[in-house]
Every structure is written in C-alpha cells, then in structure tokens.
Amino acid sequence: MKRNALAEETSPYLLQHKDNPVHWQAWSPTALAAARAADKPILLSIGYAACHWCHVMAHESFENRDVAALMNDLFVNIKVDREERPDLDTIYQYALALLGEQGGWPLTMFLMPTGEPFWGGTYFPPEARWGRPGFPDVLRAISNSYKTEREKVANNAAALKQGLARLSAPQGGAGLSIEATDRIAGRLAREVDPVNGGIGDAPKFPQPGVFELLWRAFRRTRQEPLRHAVELTLTHISQGGIYDHVGGGYSRYAVDARWLVPHFEKMLYDNAQLVDLLTLAWQETGNGLYAMRVAETVDWISREMLTPEGGFSSSLDADSEHEEGKFYVWSEAEIDALLSERAPRFKAFYDVSAAGNWEGHTILNRLHHLELADPATEAELAACRAILFHAREERVHPGLDDKVLADWTGLMIAALANAATVFERPDWLDYAIDAFAFVAEQMSDGEGRLFHASRAGKKRHAAVLDDYANMSRAALALHEATGDERYLARAEAWVAIADRHYWDATGGGYFFTADDTEALIARTKTAQDSPNPSGNGVMVGVLARLFYLTGKNPYRERAERIVATFAGDAERQVFGFAALINGNELLQRALQIVVRGRMGEDDTAALLHALSGASLPNKVLMVVPPEAALPEGHPAAGKGQIGGRATAYVCEGPVCSLPLTDPAALAADLAQRR
Numbered sequence: 001m002k003r004n005a006l007a008e009e010t011s012p013y014l015l016q017h018k019d020n021p022v023h024w025q026a027w028s029p030t031a032l033a034a035a036r037a038a039d040k041p042i043l044l045s046i047g048y049a050a051c052h053w054c055h056v057m058a059h060e061s062f063e064n065r066d067v068a069a070l071m072n073d074l075f076v077n078i079k080v081d082r083e084e085r086p087d088l089d090t091i092y093q094y095a096l097a098l099l100g101e102q103g104g105w106p107l108t109m110f111l112m113p114t115g116e117p118f119w120g121g122t123y124f125p126p127e128a129r130w131g132r133p134g135f136p137d138v139l140r141a142i143s144n145s146y147k148t149e150r151e152k153v154a155n156n157a158a159a160l161k162q163g164l165a166r167l168s169a170p171q172g173g174a175g176l177s178i179e180a181t182d183r184i185a186g187r188l189a190r191e192v193d194p195v196n197g198g199i200g201d202a203p204k205f206p207q208p209g210v211f212e213l214l215w216r217a218f219r220r221t222r223q224e225p226l227r228h229a230v231e232l233t234l235t236h237i238s239q240g241g242i243y244d245h246v247g248g249g250y251s252r253y254a255v256d257a258r259w260l261v262p263h264f265e266k267m268l269y270d271n272a273q274l275v276d277l278l279t280l281a282w283q284e285t286g287n288g289l290y291a292m293r294v295a296e297t298v299d300w301i302s303r304e305m306l307t308p309e310g311g312f313s314s315s316l317d318a319d320s321e322h323e324e325g326k327f328y329v330w331s332e333a334e335i336d337a338l339l340s341e342r343a344p345r346f347k348a349f350y351d352v353s354a355a356g357n358w359e360g361h362t363i364l365n366r367l368h369h370l371e372l373a374d375p376a377t378e379a380e381l382a383a384c385r386a387i388l389f390h391a392r393e394e395r396v397h398p399g400l401d402d403k404v405l406a407d408w409t410g411l412m413i414a415a416l417a418n419a420a421t422v423f424e425r426p427d428w429l430d431y432a433i434d435a436f437a438f439v440a441e442q443m444s445d446g447e448g449r450l451f452h453a454s455r456a457g458k459k460r461h462a463a464v465l466d467d468y469a470n471m472s473r474a475a476l477a478l479h480e481a482t483g484d485e486r487y488l489a490r491a492e493a494w495v496a497i498a499d500r501h502y503w504d505a506t507g508g509g510y511f512f513t514a515d516d517t518e519a520l521i522a523r524t525k526t527a528q529d530s531p532n533p534s535g536n537g538v539m540v541g542v543l544a545r546l547f548y549l550t551g552k553n554p555y556r557e558r559a560e561r562i563v564a565t566f567a568g569d570a571e572r573q574v575f576g577f578a579a580l581i582n583g584n585e586l587l588q589r590a591l592q593i594v595v596r597g598r599m600g601e602d603d604t605a606a607l608l609h610a611l612s613g614a615s616l617p618n619k620v621l622m623v624v625p626p627e628a629a630l631p632e633g634h635p636a637a638g639k640g641q642i643g644g645r646a647t648a649y650v651c652e653g654p655v656c657s658l659p660l661t662d663p664a665a666l667a668a669d670l671a672q673r674r
Contacts, residue, residue: 001025001034001076010455011081012401013049017058021068024079027088029518035076035113041146042111043075043139046082046089049401050265050315052324053123054106059322060126061135067126070136074143075110082107083314083405084453084461087513090530091164091522096120098163110142115521116157167524170509173567175560176584178220180571184581185217187574189229196258197233203263205253206237208273209533209578215280216585216617220674227284234281237274238293239370241363244328245350246388248293248300249316250274252531260365261358264325264398265318268305269532271297272411279419283615289372294419298428301412304400309442310434311404311454312412320398327398329361330388338391339384346384349373403455406439406463407532410470417477422612429481436474440490448493449501462517465510465535468498472542476549483599483623488549495542499558508565509536527566528576536562537579544587548620551631559587586618589652591673594636595623597646603661604646610663614670 005025006018017024025031027044035042045062047054061067071077082089082105093103095117102122109120119142124135133141146153188210191199198204211230218226237243240259242251249271251262275294282290305313320327332354336343350364351357357365372378413432420428443451443459450463450471472491479487501514504525512524512535527536543559546552563584570577593611597604604623611621624630630637635651642659648666650657650673660666 013081020062021065023072043077044109046080046107047105050317051105052318112157118153118157164522170566171568192229197236202257203255208277213578239366241365245364248296266316268408272415275415310438312409313402315401317398320396406467407470410474413474414477417481421481468494469535469538480621508561527580533579540583590620591618592651593621594649596641606663607648610667
C-alpha cells in the first residue's frame with residue numbers, strides 16, 4: 001500500500017481525496033489483507049462529499065505531508081464514502097456509540113487488521129484544541145498501544161464486537177397497538193419546542209418521520225396540539241434560514257434553535273421526506289406556504305439535482321471556495337445594489353441589515369414574517385428573489401455529488417409521484433417515472449437485483465435493504481399515480497428478492513445486507529431510523545400496501561412479524577422508530593378507496609381530483625377498470641359502476657361506503673373520516 005489508490009474509484013467523496021499524500025485505499029478484502037500481512041492497525045475514515053468538517057479535517061491533516069507520512073508509516077489507511085457503503089457506516093458508527101462517543105462525520109475509527117474496531121472518534125484537529133487531542137498525537141498513541149499493549153487492544157476489540165452483535169438482536173414484543181402509538185405520539189409531542197417547533201434545542205434536524213407520526217396522530221385523534229406541533233415546525237423551517245429562499249430546497253439541519261443558521265449542505269433524502277410531509281399537511285390546511293415550498297423544492301431538484309440519465313444526485317456541498325455557506329449568504333450592500341428602490345421592502349421581510357445575522361453576513365429568512373403577505377407583495381418579493389437568483393448564479397457553486405443512490409432516489413420518486421397527483425403536475429410525475437426507469441433498468445443486474453450506487457455509467461456495491469424498501473415504495477406510489485400494473489409487479493418482484501436474501505427466518509425482520517454479499521464483522525438488523533427511514537420500517541408499509549392491493553395474506557403476516565420483532569425497542573426508545581410505527585398504523589388502519597373507472601377519462605379524473613384535497617396518510621387507492629375483478633376478500637369486491645359512471649367506494653375494515661359518483665359527495669365523505 002505505497003500509493004493513494006482512490007483515483008480508481010467513482011465516488012465524488014473518494015475522488016476528493018485522490019491527491020492526498022495519504023496512501024488511501026478503498027475498503028476491500030485486498031486492503032484488509034495488506035493490514036494483516038503488515039501487522040498494522042487500520043485507520044478507517046468515513047465521510048461524504050457534502051460534509052463540511054470532513055473538508056476541514058482533510059485540509060488540516062490529510063493534505064499535510066507530515067501528518068500523511070505518519071499515517072502511512074503507522075497504519076493501513078482506508079477511506080469510505082458513507083453514502084456508498086451505509087453497511088460499513090452503520091457498524092462503525094454504532095461501535096463509536098459503544099465507546100460512549102457522539103457519532104457523526106468525519107468518522108475516524110481504528111481497527112484491528114481483521115476489521116474489528118478498538119477505538120475511535122470523529123473530527124480531530126491537527127493540534128490539541130477545543131478539548132480534543134491533536135491528530136498526530138492520537139496516531140502515535142494508538143500505534144504505540146497496538147504495538148505494546150496488544151492484549152488490551154484485542155480485549156477492547158472483542159468487547160466492541162460483542163456489543164455489535166446487539167445490532168441484530170432487537171427487543172421483540174406482541175406488536176404495536178394503536179393505543180401504544182397514541183402514547184408514543186404524546187411523549188414525542190412533549191419534546192417539541194413550543195416556540196420554534198422542532199425537537200429539542202440546537203442543533204435541530206427537521207425529522208420529517210417524527211412529524212408525520214404526530215400528523216397521523218392528529219388525523220386519528222383530532223387533538224389540536226398535535227396539529228399545532230406539526231404546523232409550527234413546518235412553518236418555521238420553511239421560513240427560516242434552513243430553507244434556501246433564493247434557490248429552493250432545505251439544508252440538512254440548523255445549528256441554532258430558531259432554524260436561522262443552517263449547516264448548508266442539501267441532501268436529497270431530507271428534501272424528499274419534506275416534500276411528502278408538506279404535501280400531506282397542505283391537503284388538510286390549504287396553507288399556501290406549504291404548496292409554495294413544495295413547488296420551489298421540486299424546481300430546485302429538477303434544475304440542479306437531475307442527472308443526464310434521469311436519476312437524482314445525492315447532495316450539494318456545504319462549502320464553496322473552501323468556505324461554508326459562502327454561496328448562500330449576502331451583504332446589505334449587495335442587496336441594495338441589486339434591488340435598488342425595491343431593497344427596503346425586501347430587507348424588511350428577509351432580515352437584511354448592515355451588521356448581518358451570521359458572522360457579519362445575512363442568511364435570508366422570514367422568521368419575523370412567518371405568515372405570507374398579500375398576493376401583490378408576495379409577487380413583488382418573488383421578483384426580487386429572481387434578481388438575486390440570477391446574480392447568485394455567477395458565484396462559484398457548491399460541489400455536486402452526482403452519484404445516484406437507489407434508496408434516496410426511491411424516496412424522491414415516491415414524494416414526486418404523490419405531490420404530482422395532489423398538485424396535478426404531470427411534469428413532476430414525468431421526473432419520477434424517468435428516475436424509476438433509470439434505477440430499474442440501469443442499476444440492476446440481469447436477474448433484477450439492484451445495485452446501491454451509480455455514477456459515470458458504473459453501478460457499484462450490492463443493494464442494501466433500504467434500496468429494495470424505498471424502490472418498492474416508489475413503485476407502489478407510481479402504481480397509484482398511473483394505474484400501471486407493471487409498477488405493482490415490480491414491487492412484488494423486489495419484495496421477493498428481499499424475502500429471499502435479506503429475511504431473518506429465525507428471528508424475524510430483514511437484515512441490512514444480503515446473505516450472499518461480503519461478510520463484515522456484523523450483519524446488522526434494525527428498525528431504527530437514521531436520517532433516512534429504516535428499511536424494516538418502510539417494508540412494513542410496503543407489505544401492508546401489497547396486502548391490501550393484492551389480497552395475498554403472506555404480505556400481511558410478514559409485516560406483522562416485522563412489527564413484533566422490533567416492538568419492544570419501539571415502545572422503550574420512542575425516538576427513532578417513526579417509519580415502523582407509521583407503517584404499522586397503515587397496516588392496521590388502511591382506508592381503502594376503490595375507483596371503478598378508467599385512468600384518463602373525465603369522470604375518473606374528477607373523482608381523483610376530489611381525493612387530492614384530503615389528507616389521508618393511510619389511503620390505499622385502486623383505480624380499477626369496470627370489467628376487472630378486485631382481489632378475493634376485498635370489501636368492495638363485486639361492486640361496480642353506477643349508471644355507467646366512474647364510481648368510488650371508501651372502505652374501512654370490512655365496511656364500504658355507498659357508491660359515490662359525485663366528486664363533491666366523495667370529498668364530503670372523506671372530510672368526516674379520521
């Protein structure tokens with residue numbers, strides 16, 4: 001390992017480090033074998049392309065020839081893109097947690113040559129500061145311990161490996177009742193900041209899954225405090241600095257409690273989940289702010305995140321010109337020069353001042369003007385933002401990580417398919433259809449098995465559970481939006497692959513990795529959400545929908561088994577299981593809506609339009625031609641059109657509504673349902 005081998009990779013993050021004087025290797029059996037042959041510990045560094053502190057540590061240490069020489073002499077150095085290898089990131093982040101440390105990126109772990117971790121941290125400065133040891137001192141100390149205290153190091157590694165075994169041993173239970181879900185929602189609601197929204201204090205993450213859980217609880221119970229918690233949060237993040245008011249899209253999190261100062265990176269998965277939640281909330285509230293943010297975010301996605309092949313890029317960097325947020329912030333002088341006589345009103349709405357609101361600069365926000373103004377004023381502000389947008393386009397843009405990830409793309413496809421239906425935007429649906437085709441056709445092998453990542457015409461790394469879960473969910477969203485049975489068939493095929501290669505026949509639930517991929521030191525199985533919804537949680541919802549759409553009982557049984565496998569963890573920990581809990585509610589409380597009619601015909605379209613104004617998170621929609629049969633046992637089986645017109649049936653449990661041919665009557669029926 002006498003050279004840096006990252007130039008051979010396709011990951012933008014790994015390529016950022018290809019010119020480091022560190023002899024970086026990608027994770028591979030060859031790299032581990034080299035560590036064993038040299039009897040050297042492994043320095044494992046995990047990060048991602050949009051990560052600000054990853055860039056800082058790279059500049060301070062990995063580009064420093066003296067530090068690099070120390071690393072090369074004492075360790076076999078392995079670089080991993082956490083987005084390309086979430087299987088590795090999951091294992092070693094959990095190992096760091098077992099050491100009592102806060103996780104995050106860059107992740108810096110020290111491993112035995114066989115891959116077992118024995119110590120680690122996150123960012124280390126080049127010299128001791130902020131209570132952190134200097135990185136060169138850490139390197140020397142770890143190497144010395146490995147050489148002189150081998151037994152102690154080995155014992156640490158053994159203890160951590162034993163702890164990692166808990167990643168595949170969840171606490172089970174009898175299932176999750178709706179009453180238990182209500183209790184969990186109540187506990188989560190008490191954690192919401194009553195002034196600014198969001199959970200807790202700084203830093204603050206949007207956590208759309210948690211707020212979907214609270215929204216579902218509101219729809220189920222009609223308790224207004226639950227609705228208020230969701231609206232408070234969505235309004236503050238949509239008017240705060242975490243939202244890009246000039247170009248659209250949400251940053252990953254805010255470093256303050258008010259949502260003013262973002263960590264400026266933009267991730268595909270955050271924006272997908274927020275589009276979903278904003279759409280759901282708009283259907284109930286009609287809040288024009290939510291509709292505006294959905295449209296602006298999709299505009300940003302289509303303008304900046306689409307790849308030439310039709311997929312979605314994974315992220316935009318926090319930095320440009322080696323400075324965090326430089327692309328996004330403004331000075332009062334810039335605003336005055338660009339907007340001239342329009343500037344005073346704009347500055348009043350967007351918190352622009354000579355002193356700025358962040359490190360002498362201004363982050364545009366409307367936290368002091370949360371409500372939308374009158375239409376004429378909003379039109380004027382939009383014209384001002386357009387001027388700023390064109391001026392900002394001349395700046396050096398943040399770096400784009402243009403690799404396509406199957407799981408994150410699946411999240412965005414489902415969000416776009418749903419939003420396109422609700423807001424009647426066929427162009428959004430086209431983006432979803434094209435992205436789905438790219439993943440299904442270009443990111444799979446000849447047997448239909450998915451790859452996790454794709455870039456520059458190369459598909460890389462075996463799919464993880466989240467890829468099958470989110471792409472199956474995307475297929476079902478497109479099936480609902482288009483009525484095309486091929487999407488339903490594709491979802492069933494992907495679930496069959498997950499059942500064959502990921503299912504734990506002994507303990508229940510799905511493993512994160514397949515049974516025929518590279519063996520790592522742990523095979524994880526969890527339903528705990530990360531920044532993304534967990535694969536097991538999403539699969540509960542997928543299996544529930546497949547049960548209701550096909551009538552095949554094994555889908556329901558498998559969904560119930562997943563819930564039971566993780567029920568104890570979900571009730572005990574509360575935070576982190578929103579996807580599982582939301583999927584379980586769908587399983588137990590599906591609202592089945594059957595429209596007997598043909599897609600594209602006016603009377604069918606009128607009924608579907610009536611559906612778009614109802615916030616129904618447990619809706620399972622089937623548009624069925626008049627001559628087609630519903631699955632045996634479906635509550636609407638045998639029910640047909642009335643008077644030759646498209647006809648809707650709304651079914652809860654075994655009971656269906658009277659036939660509804662009038663869109664207004666359908667809307668009225670849905671409005672009174674919880």
